[in-house]
Amino acid sequence: CGDQRTKSTSVLYQFPSKTMNTTSCEEISFDFPKKFLPPVYILVFIVGLAANGWGLKSLWHNWKKLGDVNVFVLNLGLADILYLLTLPFLMVYYFNGRKWIFGDVFCKVTRFCFNLNLYCSIGFLTCISVYRYLAIVHPMRAMGRLTVSRSVIISVMVWILVSIQSLPDTFFPKTPSNMTEKCFDTTSDEYVEDYLKYSFSWTLIGFGIPSLITLGCYGHVIAFLCCKDNTDELLKQRSLKLLIILILLFLICYIPYHVFKNLNLWSRVLFKQRICQKWTNGIYIAHRISRGLVSLNSALNPLVYLHVNEDISARLRQLLQRFRQAAIQLSINTQTLVTLIQNGGGYLQVEAAE
Secondary structure, three states: OOOOOOOOOOOOEEEEOOOOOEEEEOOOOOOHHHHHHHHHHHHHHHHHHHHHHHHHHHHHHOHHHOOHHHHHHHHHHHHHHHHHOOHHHHHHHHHOOOOOOOOHHHHHHHHHHHHHHHHHHHHHHHHHHHHHHHHHHOHHHHOOOOOHHHHHHHHHHHHHHHHHHHHHHHHOOOOOOOOOOOOOOOOOHHHHHHHHHHHHHHHHHHHHHHHHHHHHHHHHHHHHHHHOOOOOHHHHHHHHHHHHHHHHHHHHHHHHHHHHHHHHHHHHHHHHOOOOOOOHHHHHHHHHHHHHHHHOHHHHOHHHHHHHOHHHHHHHHHHHHHHHHHHHHHHHHHHHHHHHHHHHHHHHHHHHHO
16 A cells, blocks of 8 residues: 555564664554445445546537536546546455555556546646636636637646656556565655655645645635625625535545645655654554545546536536436325225225125
8 A cells, every 4th residue: 555664463663763762663554444445446436437427428418518617627527537447456456455466567557547637636626716717807808818729738738747747656666575466556665765755746736836726716706706796696606616615625635635645654754764653553544544535536526517517517407307306206106006006905895895
């Protein structure tokens, strides 16, 4: 799982610290990911594939109406699908007792797809935020500039930039030197110091700066809409809902992952230097939980579709209305059938008595 400090969860290590005091290392619960991650991956795979597939299908049917923001929504869905297709291999990995049977190259491909999905999602959410900010707060300046062709160019640039940021990760070893059946999401302990530096800069560029831009844009949009007296109430509600969805995505998926990932790498560096901390095991478990939570972004991103694309929202409302009508009709038919059976039973009893 990107951590090879010990092979057992029942061993306490003792290292001499720099002050010559003896420090006991708390045991690491390496069995936790095998129990927690597979159910999460199964849920994300089923829900994410269904939701993103339906969303992309709706965009395909409305291709002629494809607007500037919808180009980013389309790319957001494609990034999610790319990651979701790698989840079955990770399920096999954890169900098989963390034994990777698909080779080192495909291990790096799987991890690369995860990083590509994560940071492309953040990038396209940032693009959507900037476009909506310009369209609402500066409509005159944005008029004629927010075109489909420019959206396509920006999308290609996002894919390229994220690929460049993620590419160095593939050069770090994903298996320890003494084991070939592992697939680390970071790297082995031999290179953990260098990976921590890379991860910290990656977090700052790939997550920190886009997050500030995204939240800043929507914060300004909400403030702008609330200050205007003649604001469309529907537009205000949609913008507020989208801001809440983005805040939830960042609070649930993105922030915990980046915080605990870097803390876990730091704890591994300290462990390698024979410095043990009481919080090491807690950070490891928190990182594994955040690893599961960050994969939820592929299942939660379709919520953005509903508040960006009006056609998809309308189609969903129609679909829900049909389900509701079908459920009501089924209930009526069931009650009618029960009544007929009861009446028929009484009639048969009367005839039998005669």
